[in-house]
Amino acid sequence: MAQQKKEKKTVKYRLSLLDAQTHEKLWEMRFTKTGFLVTAVSAVVLFALTIFCITAFTPVRTFIPGYPDAHSKRAAILNAMRIDSLEAVVKTWHLYSENLRRVIDGQQPLRIDSLIDSRRNSGKATMSDGIPGRQDSILRQTVLDEEQFGLSEAGRRDLSIEGMHFFTPLKGVISQGYDPIVHPFIDITAPANSVVAAVLDGTVIFAGWNDEAGYTIQIQHSNDIVSTYKHNQKLLKKTGDKVSAGTPVAMVGNTGSLSSGEHLHFELWYRGEAVDPTKYINF
Numbered sequence: 001m002a003q004q005k006k007e008k009k010t011v012k013y014r015l016s017l018l019d020a021q022t023h024e025k026l027w028e029m030r031f032t033k034t035g036f037l038v039t040a041v042s043a044v045v046l047f048a049l050t051i052f053c054i055t056a057f058t059p060v061r062t063f064i065p066g067y068p069d070a071h072s073k074r075a076a077i078l079n080a081m082r083i084d085s086l087e088a089v090v091k092t093w094h095l096y097s098e099n100l101r102r103v104i105d106g107q108q109p110l111r112i113d114s115l116i117d118s119r120r121n122s123g124k125a126t127m128s129d130g131i132p133g134r135q136d137s138i139l140r141q142t143v144l145d146e147e148q149f150g151l152s153e154a155g156r157r158d159l160s161i162e163g164m165h166f167f168t169p170l171k172g173v174i175s176q177g178y179d180p181i182v183h184p185f186i187d188i189t190a191p192a193n194s195v196v197a198a199v200l201d202g203t204v205i206f207a208g209w210n211d212e213a214g215y216t217i218q219i220q221h222s223n224d225i226v227s228t229y230k231h232n233q234k235l236l237k238k239t240g241d242k243v244s245a246g247t248p249v250a251m252v253g254n255t256g257s258l259s260s261g262e263h264l265h266f267e268l269w270y271r272g273e274a275v276d277p278t279k280y281i282n283f
Contacts, residue, residue, distance in 0.1 A: 010032060011032065011033065012030055012031070012032055013030070013031055013032065013033070013036070014028060014029070014030050014031075015028070015029045015030075015031070016028045016029075160223075161223065161225065161270050161275070161280060162280070164200070164223070164225075164280070165245075166199045166200060166245075166277075166280050166281045167197055167198065167199050167200065167245040167246045168197070168199075168281055168282060168283060169188075169196055169197050169198070169199050169227070169229065169264065169266055169281070170188050170190055170194060170195075170196050170197070170252065170264045170266070170283075171190065171194075171283070172188040172189050172190035172194070172263075172264070172283070173188065173189050173190075174186055174187065174188055174189075174278070174283055175187045175188070175189045175263060177278070178276040178277065178278060180274070180276075184267070184274035185228075185265060185266060185267040185268075185274065185277075186265075186266050186276075186277055186278065187263050187264070187265055187266075188263060188264045188266060188283065189261065189262065189263045190252050190262065190263065190264065191252070191262065192233060192251075192252060192253060192254070192262045193233060193234075193251045193252060193253070194251065194252040195248045195251065195252075196229050196232060196248065196249055196250040196251065196252060196264055197245075197246050197247060197248055197249065198219055198227070198243045198244065198245055198246065198247045198249050199219075199221075199227050199245060199268070199281065200219075200221040200222070200225065200227070200245050201221065201222070201242075201243065201244050201245050202219040202220050202221035202222070202225075202227075202242070202243060203219065203220050203240070203241070203242050203243070204217060204218070204219055204220075204237045204238065204239055204240060204241045204242075204243060204249070205218050205219065205220045205226075205239065206218040206239060207235050207237055207238050207239045207241075208235075208239070209255075210230075210256065211256065211257060212256050212257050212258045213230040213231060213256045213258065213265065214230060214231045214232065214253065214254075214255025214256030214259060215230075215231070215232040215233065215234065215235050215250065215253065215255050215256075216228065216229065216230045216231075216232070217229050217232065217235055217237060217249050217250050219243060219249070223270075224270060224271045224272070225268070225269065225270050226267075226268075226269040227266070227267065227268055227269075228265075228266070228267035228268075228269070229249065229250055229264060229265070229266060230256065230264075230265035230266075230267075231252075231253060231254060231255055231256050231258075231259040231263060231264065231265050232250035232251055232252065232253050232255065232264070233250075233251045233252060233253025233254070233255060234250065234251040234253065235249070235250050236248050236249050236250055236251070237249045237250075252264055268280070268281075
């Protein structure tokens with residue numbers, strides 16, 4: 001008689017929820033080992049898909065560290081546009097400086113179309129022999145304006161400031177001296193309407209009113225020297241006038257919100273830096 005094949009017995013489990021006092025069955029779930037594993041894996045996969053969908057398709061993804069939000073993307077685009085604009089400005093100023101150098105040296109300025117053609121072909125700029133364009137006209141006008149105010153370097157003597165003779169702008173008492181950090185200029189007290197004189201030959205590059213400094217006049221001298229006179233009661237020169245050393249340019253006053261009495265606020269600049277006037281001028 002053939003041996004009867006035994007059926008594999010399925011082990012079942014039961015998870016029950018009972019009342020602790022009455023032992024009444026509140027909830028019950030029956031499952032097998034295989035069913036439990038399938039259910040657990042399915043739950044994990046479903047949970048992972050849910051988290052992925054939430055982070056991928058909702059604004060929650062912006063809370064992830066390092067993920068760029070809308071503002072960051074917009075800022076990046078704007079910065080890229082600014083960089084392109086700055087590059088264009090730099091190229092324009094490079095062309096301007098090159099043409100300015102050529103005009104000062106008496107050479108023919110470069111034209112933009114010649115630069116474009118040369119960059120396409122060999123990268124070498126060729127000189128233009130045609131009619132000057134709009135930018136050339138602007139450049140020529142700029143050079144003429146600089147010549148008007150004496151700003152051009154052509155025909156100048158390179159003399160150190162220590163070797164120059166300055167005219168005293170105002171005879172008075174220095175009420176506040178020069179300090180390179182706090183007070184890079186000097187204040188000279190004198191009676192109202194005393195005459196203020198130019199310290200060197202030069203050209204007036206500014207003459208007008210300022211709310212803080214009052215009536216102000218600024219003179220460009222040779223060798224990159226600029227003198228400034230503030231808080232005046234009246235100006236005797238206007239922008240563009242040429243003056244000689246000792247020429248009256250203003251009258252001492254008390255104008256401007258930063259002034260507390262009749263005095264002259266005097267500044268002396270050499271090559272873009274403020275210097276102590278008392279080292280070169282006898283007051």
